[in-house]
Structure formats: C-alpha cells, structure tokens
Amino acid sequence: MDRDDEIAALRRELERVRGILPERVDVDPEGLEQGLAKLVLTLVEFLRQLLERQAIRRMDGGTLTDDEIERVGLALMRLEQKVEELATAFGLDPADLNIGLGPIGTLL
Amino acid sequence: MRRYLAHAITRGGSAGPAEGLRGQPLRHISAGEVGLWATEWQGDATLARSDALAHHDLVAAICERAPCLPVRFGTWLATEDVARRSVAEGQARFAAAVDRLGERQEIAVTLLWRDASADRDPTGGDAPARGADPTAGTGPGRAFLDRKRTAHTAIDDRTAMAEALATRVRAELVVEPSDVRQETCPSAEVALSLSLLVRKDGAGALRARAAMAVADLPGVRGVVSGPWPPYSFTEDLAQAGVSGGS
Amino acid sequence: MSGPGLGPLAALPDEELTVLDLVDRLLNRGVVLTGEVTISVAGVDLIYLGLNVVFAAVETLAQKEARGR
Numbered sequence: 001m002d003r004d005d006e007i008a009a010l011r012r013e014l015e016r017v018r019g020i021l022p023e024r025v026d027v028d029p030e031g032l033e034q035g036l037a038k039l040v041l042t043l044v045e046f047l048r049q050l051l052e053r054q055a056i057r058r059m060d061g062g063t064l065t066d067d068e069i070e071r072v073g074l075a076l077m078r079l080e081q082k083v084e085e086l087a088t089a090f091g092l093d094p095a096d097l098n099i100g101l102g103p104i105g106t107l108l
Numbered sequence: 109m110r111r112y113l114a115h116a117i118t119r120g121g122s123a124g125p126a127e128g129l130r131g132q133p134l135r136h137i138s139a140g141e142v143g144l145w146a147t148e149w150q151g152d153a154t155l156a157r158s159d160a161l162a163h164h165d166l167v168a169a170i171c172e173r174a175p176c177l178p179v180r181f182g183t184w185l186a187t188e189d190v191a192r193r194s195v196a197e198g199q200a201r202f203a204a205a206v207d208r209l210g211e212r213q214e215i216a217v218t219l220l221w222r223d224a225s226a227d228r229d230p231t232g233g234d235a236p237a238r239g240a241d242p243t244a245g246t247g248p249g250r251a252f253l254d255r256k257r258t259a260h261t262a263i264d265d266r267t268a269m270a271e272a273l274a275t276r277v278r279a280e281l282v283v284e285p286s287d288v289r290q291e292t293c294p295s296a297e298v299a300l301s302l303s304l305l306v307r308k309d310g311a312g313a314l315r316a317r318a319a320m321a322v323a324d325l326p327g328v329r330g331v332v333s334g335p336w337p338p339y340s341f342t343e344d345l346a347q348a349g350v351s352g353g354s
Numbered sequence: 355m356s357g358p359g360l361g362p363l364a365a366l367p368d369e370e371l372t373v374l375d376l377v378d379r380l381l382n383r384g385v386v387l388t389g390e391v392t393i394s395v396a397g398v399d400l401i402y403l404g405l406n407v408v409f410a411a412v413e414t415l416a417q418k419e420a421r422g423r
Contacts, residue, residue, distance in 0.1 A: 056257045059250075066250075073249025076256075114387060160380045161373075180384035194387040202385070216375050220364045297363045301375075329364050333372040339383035 037090040038097070045083050045097045052076050111153060112137070112146035112191050114179040116167045116337075119143075119206050122174040129162050137188055139196035141203040144179070145170055146191060155182060164336075171337045175210020177202060178337045205342065213311045213335035217302040217318050219273060219328040221266075267292060270299040273325055277302065280321045281314070289340045299328050303340035311335035 055072045058064045064072070084094045113129065121136050121143050128134035128147030137144045145166075160181050167178045185191035195202065246254075270292045277300075278288060287305040294301050306314045315332055322330025363371065 052253070052256050053260055056253055056260065059253055060257070069253065070247040070249035073247070073251070073253040075249075077249065077252040117385060157377065160377055164376060164380055178384040180382075180386050181380040183387055185387065198387075205385075216372075216379070218371065218375055220371070222364055303379075331368055331371045331375070333375050336376065336379070339379040342383065342385045 034090050034092065037086070038092055041083055041087050041090075041092070042097050044079075048076060048079050048083065111149045112185045112188065113149055113163075114144055114146045114183040114185060114191070115163055116145050116170045116179055117142050117177040117195060117202050117206065118145065118170065118174050119203060119210070120174075124173065125166060125169045128166065129159055134166075135188070137191045137195070139192045140199045142195055142199045142206065144191055144195045145176075146185065149184075153184070167337050171210075171213075175206050176337070177206055177209060177342055178339050209305075209338045209341055211308055212305050212338050212341075213308055214338045214340055215304045215306055215311060215315050215318055215335055216333040217277065217300070217304065217322060218298060218331045218333070219270070219277075219300040219322060219325065220297055220331070221299050222327055222329055263293075266299070269327065273328065274300050274302065276325075277318075277321050281317055305338055305341050306335070308335070 055064075055069075055076060059069050083097065087094045087097055112135065115128075119142055121138055124136060124145055125134060129149075130147075130151070132150055133148040135146055135148050137146060147166075163181045167176070170176050171178075185194060274290055274292060278290075281304065283304055289303040291298075291301040293299060304314060304318065311334070315334060318332045319330075322328075322332065363374075366374075
C-alpha cells in the first residue's frame with residue numbers, strides 16, 4: 001500500500017472512530033474528576049484503537065516481522081486492559097469509553 | 109445569585125409563553141437584532157430529565173410563535189448582563205441563522221440493528237481466533253490482533269451496510285445534502301441517525317414519506333420522530349467565523 | 355441516541371425510542387452560548403471566560419435512566 005493509500009485509509013479510520021469522542025465533558029463539580037478521567041481515557045482508547053487498526057493492516061500487509069507482531073499485539077492488549085482497569089477505578093463503565101467497540105467487544 | 113437557563117433565540121421581542129420551567133418566570137433578554145428567552149431560576153439548580161423535556165416543550169412553543177433558534181439544554185448564564193453580552197456578541201450570525209432556520213423543523217430518522225448480536229464471535233474475547241492453529245505456537249500478542257481483526261472487520265461491514273442504507277434512504281427522500289445531518293453507526297445498536305431539515309408546512313408530508321422509506325429495510329428497524337425545532341442544524345454557530353461541519 | 359450501554363434498544367416501543375432520540379438532541383445539539391460562567395468547585399468560585407461550558411449533570415442522569423431498562 002503506497003503512501004497516498006495509507007493516508008486515505010488513515011483518514012477513513014479517523015472518521016470512523018471520531019464518533020467515539022464525547023460530545024462534551026461533564027463539569028458538574030461533584031463529578032469533575034470522573035468527567036476529566038472519562039475524557040482522558042476516551043482519548044487514550046481512541047488512539048489505541050487507531051493503533052490497533054494500523055497494526056493489523058501492517059500485519060496483513062506483511063511489513064511486520066513475527067517478533068514485531070507479537071510485541072505490538074501484547075502492548076496493545078496490555079494497554080486495553082490497563083484502560084479498563086483505570087476506567088473501573090474511576091467508577092466508569094468501560095463500555096462508556098467504547099472499549100472493544102463492536103460485536104465481540106460487547107461480550108468482554 | 110439568580111441564574112438564567114437559556115432556551116431559544118428569536119429576532120426581536122415577540123410575545124412568548126407565559127412562564128418558564130417549573131413555573132418560574134420566563135424572561136426575554138434583548139441584545140440588538142436578537143433576543144434570548146430564558147428561565148429566571150430561583151431554586152435548586154439540579155436539572156433532571158423532566159426539565160429537558162419541559163425545555164423542549166418551551167422551545168417548541170416559542171418556535172410556534174416566531175422563527176427561533178434552539179439553545180442547547182443546560183446552558184446557564186450567571187446574570188442578565190452576561191446573557192445579554194453572550195447573545196450580543198453573536199447577534200449578526202444568530203440573526204442570519206434565525207432567518208435561515210426559523211421557518212424550518214427537523215424530522216429524525218433512526219435505524220436500529222434488528223439483531224445487534226448477529227455477527228458476534230461465539231468464542232468470546234479470550235479464546236483463540238477461529239482458524240488459529242494451536243500447534244503453530246501463536247503467541248498471545250498475535251492472537252489478540254487476530255481477534256481484533258475479526259472485530260474490526262465486523263464493524264467495517266456494519267459501517268458499509270449502514271452507509272448503503274443511508275444512501276438509499278436519502279435518495280428515496282430526495283433531500284438536499286445541506287438539509288441533512290447524518291451519523292453512521294453512532295453506537296453499537298444504532299445503524300443510522302438522520303436529521304432532515306424541512307419547511308414547517310412540509311414537515312407532515314416528509315415524516316410520512318420517511319416512515320414509508322424505512323418500513324421495510326433489511327436488517328434494521330426504523331423509527332421516525334418529529335417534527336421538532338431544528339436542534340441538529342445549529343452546530344456552526346458556536347464560534348464566529350468557524351464554518352459548520354456535519 | 356448515541357453511546358453504548360443502553361440495553362436492547364431495538365426491543366423498546368417507538369415512543370420510548372423517540373424520547374431517547376429527543377433527549378440526545380436536547381443534550382448534544384443546539385446553539386452553544388459563550389460567555390462568563392461561574393463554577394464553584396469545593397466552595398471556591400472560579401470564573402471561566404470565553405469557554406463553551408455546559409453543565410452536564412443531566413446527561414449522566416439520562417444515561418443512567420436509559421440503562422436501567
């Protein structure tokens with residue numbers, strides 16, 4: 001896949017995951033901490049999903065070694081788990097962050 | 109301290125409804141070419157869902173009497189002076205928007221997946237990916253990416269289906285692109301959310317046509333709502349000079 | 355009607371779906387006014403200038419209500 005295709009694919013994916021960003025942040029003083037945590041974690045999850053898609057595309061395109069695939073996969077898996085832990089620690093439902101968006105994700 | 113909960117912006121100061129939310133006074137605060145309708149709040153300011161719906165009824169009533177722009181629910185303005193300045197700051201573009209949107213309403217079309225679990229992976233999140241050969245020593249990192257590929261593919265397939273449905277519905281309803289706001293797959297269960305801008309006198313007819321257009325779509329259930337004040341068509345008014353996106 | 359965790363939406367009657375659609379618009383659409391907004395945090399008044407800030411306590415309430423179905 002040449003550079004232009006990469007950029008076009010990235011743009012499409014940005015459009016696709018853009019919808020998971022919150023419309024606004026809860027600034028109710030009672031829930032300020034939680035509101036900010038939700039924003040931060042949603043942003044992290046947004047980037048993580050983008051990285052995930054990129055990694056899969058590179059893996060399928062044959063431009064990653066087996067070792068790289070394993071390392072990237074583990075890193076993204078651990079990051080997903082960490083985000084879920086942090087969400088729970090702030091009293092957030094991980095589902096609110098669209099973690100694992102999609103049919104499989106909703107079974108986790 | 110008194111606070112004002114904003115409802116709608118109109119041109120000039122036509123007569124409005126008798127009272128605001130929870131029986132509190134409804135004030136009209138004018139600022140040059142436009143004016144703001146707001147409830148003068150006196151009690152506990154914790155808002156509930158019932159207040160949101162009452163706000164909608166009030167906005168609809170104001171829009172019934174005069175061309176108006178709905179203000180986002182939950183917009184508090186500390187004093188009358190702050191309210192006046194907020195609206196005055198944008199009066200030119202608000203006036204233009206009232207002229208453009210004031211005689212229009214929106215029809216909402218929502219398509220829900222009939223079976224949100226139709227393409228779920230029965231092996232769940234922790235099982236090896238379908239087709240993975242256990243003897244090949246697939247590491248957990250690769251297995252994770254394999255699972256996610258299946259998930260992303262399912263999402264992409266759904267997105268493509270939703271986009272095809274959107275194209276079909278829009279073509280059938282013959283709507284101008286500038287009169288539509290569209291969200292494809294805004295959540296796991298909603299395939300498509302459309303807002304259609306229509307002249308007040310054409311709203312009933314468009315609603316009926318929309319109901320027919322979504323009656324027999326494959327794999328989704330359609331719900332048509334409205335006509336409502338044009339909530340979804342005000343996004344370009346937040347800041348002066350910022351062009352609107354959909 | 356965006357956001358996950360709302361339960362089996364497709365099973366709800368039309369009227370309830372309509373209300374969810376409406377509440378979604380009320381909370382997330384409409385003109386956003388800028389201006390001074392005073393927020394008190396832990397009893398301390400903080401004034402933000404030129405910020406598009408909307409009190410969103412009711413959004414949480416709406417989601418909780420919907421999830422309760």
